[in-house]
Amino acid sequence: MNAPQSHHRSVETAVKAIQNQAGFKGSVGLVLGSGLGQFAEELMETTTLPYQEIPGFPQSTVEGHSGELVYGRAGALDVLVMRGRVHFYEGYSLEEVVFPIRVLYGLGARTLIITNAAGSVNTEFSPGDLMVIDRQLNLTGRSIMAGDEPLRPYLRRLGDLVERAGREMQIPIRRGCYAGLTGPSYETPAEIRFLRHLGADAVGMSTIHETIQAYQLGMEVLGISCLTNYAAGILNQPLSHEEVIATGKRIEKAFTGLLHRVLSQF
Numbered sequence: 435m436n437a438p439q440s441h442h443r444s445v446e447t448a449v450k451a452i453q454n455q456a457g458f459k460g461s462v463g464l465v466l467g468s469g470l471g472q473f474a475e476e477l478m479e480t481t482t483l484p485y486q487e488i489p490g491f492p493q494s495t496v497e498g499h500s501g502e503l504v505y506g507r508a509g510a511l512d513v514l515v516m517r518g519r520v521h522f523y524e525g526y527s528l529e530e531v532v533f534p535i536r537v538l539y540g541l542g543a544r545t546l547i548i549t550n551a552a553g554s555v556n557t558e559f560s561p562g563d564l565m566v567i568d569r570q571l572n573l574t575g576r577s578i579m580a581g582d583e584p585l586r587p588y589l590r591r592l593g594d595l596v597e598r599a600g601r602e603m604q605i606p607i608r609r610g611c612y613a614g615l616t617g618p619s620y621e622t623p624a625e626i627r628f629l630r631h632l633g634a635d636a637v638g639m640s641t642i643h644e645t646i647q648a649y650q651l652g653m654e655v656l657g658i659s660c661l662t663n664y665a666a667g668i669l670n671q672p673l674s675h676e677e678v679i680a681t682g683k684r685i686e687k688a689f690t691g692l693l694h695r696v697l698s699q700f
Contacts, residue, residue: 444489444490444533445490445533445536445537445540446540447489447490448488448489448490448491448533448537448540449537449540449541451487451488451489452483452488452503452537452541453541455483455487456481456483456505457481458481458483458503458505458514458541459505459512459514459541459542460505460511460512460513460514460538460541460542460543461511461512461513461542461543461544461545462508462511462512462513462514462543462544462545462546462547462697462700463513463514463515463516463535463538463539463541463543463545463546463547463653464513464514464515464516464546464547464548464549464693465516465519465534465535465546465547465548465549465644466515466516466517466518466549467519467549467550467551467640467660467682468496468550468551468662468679468682469551469660469662469679469680469681469682469683469686470549470551470660470682470686470689471500471517471518472686472687472689472690473515473689473690473693473694474504474506474515474517476690476694477504477506477507477508477513477515478506478507478508479506479507480504480505480506481504481505481506482502482503482504482505483502483503483504483505484501484502484503485501485502485503485518486501488503488537490533491503491533491534491537492520492526492530492531492533492534493520494518494519494520495520495524496518496521496524500517500518501517501518502517502518503515503516503517504516504517508693508694508697508698509694509697509698511697511700512542513697514538514541514542514543516534516538519531519534519640519644520534521617521618521639521640522574522576522616522617522639522643523616523617523618523639524618528576528578528643529578531643531644532578532643532644532646532647534644535644535647535648535651535653536647536651539648539651539653543653544652544653544654545592545653545654545655545656545700546644546645546648546653546654546655546656547656547657547658547693547696548641548644548645548648548655548656548657548658549657549658549659549660549689550612550638550640550641550657550658550659550660551638551659551660551662551681551682552565552612552636552637552638552659552660552661552662553620553621553626553636553637553638553661553662553663553664553665554635554636554661554663554664554665554668555613555626555629555630555634555635555636555637555665556608556610556630556634556635556636557664557668559608559610559635559636559661560661560664561661561662561663561664561681562661562662562681562684562685563606563608563661564596564600564605564606564607564608564658564659564660564661564685564688564689564692565607565608565609565610565612565635565636565658565659565661566588566593566596566597566607566608566609566610566656566657566658567588567610567611567612567636567641567657567658567659568588568590568593568609568610568611569588569611569612570587570588570611570612570613570614570641570642570645570657571611571612571613571614571629571632571633571634572614572642572643572646573613573614573615573629574614574615574616574642574643575616576616576643577643577646578643578646578647578650585646585649587645587646587648587649587655588645588655588656588657589654589655589656592654592655592656592696593609593656595656595696595699595700596656596658596692596696597609598699599692599695599696599699600692602695603688603691603692603695605688605692608635608661610634610635610636610659611633611634611635611636612634612635612636612637612638612641612642612657612659613629613632613634613636613637613638614637614638614639614640614641614642614643615637615638615639616639617639618639621637621665626665626668629665636659636661637665638659641657645657656696658689660681660682660685660689661681662679662681662682663681
């Protein structure tokens, strides 16, 4: 059995197990990044399934990632929410990193809202800002793309929805380019200057390959970064994961309200 066939069958096994245990289905899938898990707690008619109860599903090991799949309703929408994700730097293969996206697709999701905590490279953006991702830089040195197909995964229409919702809620919304690196260490000031030269506005250690996988499956993708800190070298202080979690918690209420308003306009 070759690897693609094995991977496909593993996804099918996971999807069937989820449906047998909990009957999950949904048209929208959400991936919630570090410290951004509150949204799942505000859904109606929820059912929760820990990742460890899903065959083949990778387990989150990073603080701020609960590691559970939640089904619920946001207004009239059935949504599937991943509270936490896995990262390449945790020792997983790219196939394992994108496995949950394939499972969401198998459960019926055709729109993916993918979020993350990111460092602000653009000095005009501040910690606590929300940024719609309109393009990305894959600087991980790895790709799951086959061939030379142009990659334009983020739909402007969905980003416009976020901006409109932000205006209604008086929340400033940024737009920009997200640069993805492998981690696990934070970038050096010299690397941040290089990223700024490349046109990056935010930097993180996730999202890139999950977005590529969703695009390959034909899903519509909306990306939102919660800018939790200034990137290295902008301030004269060390970076810490505790700062990332704390900032995520500080803006979680506004972020959750924004997601609900965006979903109400789908």
